[in-house]
Amino acid sequence: MPRRNPQPLPPTVAVRLEVVDDPRAISVIAGAVGAVGGRVRSLSTVRRAGRAGVLPDAPATVTVELEVEDADEPAVVGALGPLAEVVVIHLTRPMGKIFGKRVIVVGGGAQVAQVALGAVTEADRHNLRGERISVDTIPLVGEEHIANAVRAVADLPRARMLVLAGSIMGGEISTAADELRAVGIPIIALNMVGSITEHVDLVVSDPVQAGTMAVMAVADTATLDLARLKGRRY
């Protein structure tokens, strides 16, 4: 059966850098990577204030996780090592290899926890066979907060599926759901009050089942094809 994302991503080099905290530093770093043909795919500032507290004369630094495609490890390290902006380089592993695809669960605490139970249990079975699927959750209340979270899923790295777990959702949340699906991220919703059930790919009444199906739909080791179930209710 054809899968939604059959082509593997190109190899990624990951490094953790301690960087002088200057507004120009990231441009210099990305420029050095680009000069050896690398494409910066991800950069996260994970900690602030490095050695500045230790050595009084040292400049303020930040710790940055950097992921690069289309250049190999020696090329990336060779490009970044000589830069004055880079204080320390440490090879790490790309996030995609460790935490993999992400199923996001948003809604009320009671239901989010039950969806997570199904999704984590199912992800366990696939991760044992070589998959990498994470289940990431946030309990939230209120149309505006949930709509903002739905929209933000479009900007989360490696997000492949959203599960909306609540008792009543509609209005701005349904608008946000349409926007998210338009960028290619499918949505499963619990069977609930409100217009949301008309704006998702699949409606599932049992939260454990919803979590299980969400993981099956993104796993290459399963054969649940959401496109063939579009609009169904279980």
Add this chain to the structure above:
Amino acid sequence: MPRRNPQPLPPTVAVRLEVVDDPRAISVIAGAVGAVGGRVRSLSTVRRAGRAGVLPDAPATVTVELEVEDADEPAVVGALGPLAEVVVIHLTRPMGKIFGKRVIVVGGGAQVAQVALGAVTEADRHNLRGERISVDTIPLVGEEHIANAVRAVADLPRARMLVLAGSIMGGEISTAADELRAVGIPIIALNMVGSITEHVDLVVSDPVQAGTMAVMAVADTATLDLARLKGRRY
């Protein structure tokens, strides 16, 4: 009672960009942001192949989420708008405001799900009062895979706490736990077989309680101070 992270982060501007997929593009973008005093704090490639598929002559593009500190929205948009590398700009919201602090849960599926139940339920209570706490999980098996995940938590944006949920952990996982705590991320472990319980901040026997305490320890709306419990077992 003093909290671990009392100082708020500076305001962040977030934009979603469609960018020409050239190795130099990110350097040009970061340079334009730096020229108006902004610091690039986060960049994620969230989708590939934009309009290249729609208009045959258009260059390949990628969609990138960019977060910048120390420059306001008009300055960032004004700096990026004229660039040839930037095809579309869309204002978004910084991830920290939507998904907030992250509690990461790693281990066996059965226990991860129970820790998640406690953590999601407790996060619900704090998020109702204005906190933003996410509970992000991955079920994994095997010393090497778990040790790699523990190390990678150091490179996850907004990760504030790790919960190790399993029945036996030690060896390389304990070494990775020491490394993670050395960069300032505390660890709660379930009471289990193996050396891991000697390499964490707190040991909790009940998984729901472990998840609850993990969230309380990172919530500004709670008063559980992990530093005062160091080495205790519950």
